[in-house]
């Protein structure tokens with residue numbers, strides 16, 4: 540990049556992040572209604588907070604594996620800051636309800652998140668998990684019987700949606716500049732395929748909670764959005780009926796090679 544500030548994606552993405560930033564001090568902690576926070580809801584929030592902590596290991600990996608990418612690594616600093624606020628907001632909500640965690644809880648939660656050798660694969664993994672997180676928090680926002688948690692859910696849902704869009708921009712740029720774009724598309728398809736296989740959406744703590752409490756959650760809608768988004772990124776029309784393995788093979792390698 541010759542003209543760094545003009546060319547970086549970080550520049551508009553940072554401005555956007557600043558413009559929509561919510562503050563921890565904006566949350567009306569004193570308004571938390573303990574009667575509306577069941578033991579099951581508190582357990583769910585603890586699980587979500589725990590699952591948010593992997594950002595630490597992911598950031599470490601981004602800083603090492605993408606060390607030559609000035610643009611992305613600067614944006615990761617913004618992402619890391621915002622992602623650190625997420626479990627913190629949830630733990631504060633619990634704290635106001637008399638539920639505490641110790642530093643071991645946080646250290647355990649920081650356990651290494653899986654990372655791929657392929658940069659495109661890493662981008663697509665993050666695009667998917669941000670989209671899923673956003674949908675889950677939006678649902679929490681709409682369904683939480685406790686109003687302050689509903690508000691936190693809304694803040695987190697918008698952060699995650701913006702993160703999804705930001706990773707998407709970096710992935711698009713990566714693909715535009717790729718020497719072998721078909722291999723990049725294949726890596727994107729691999730991640731999508733593995734995500735379908737892993738059924739992670741079904742095992743997501745938010746979804747398990749909704750199931751336990753018989754609150755309907757639109758899985759299929761989230762799956763369709765993920766599929767369309769990844770398809771749009773790699774310029775393919777894909778849906779639930781697409782033979783992803785055949786599409787990967789067309790791009791030169793079998794699906795076991797991640």
Ligand SMILES: [Fe+2]
Nearest residue numbers: 591622625672
């Ligand atoms: Fe998050």
Ligand SMILES: [Fe+2]
Nearest residue numbers: 669698699702
């Ligand atoms: Fe996020």
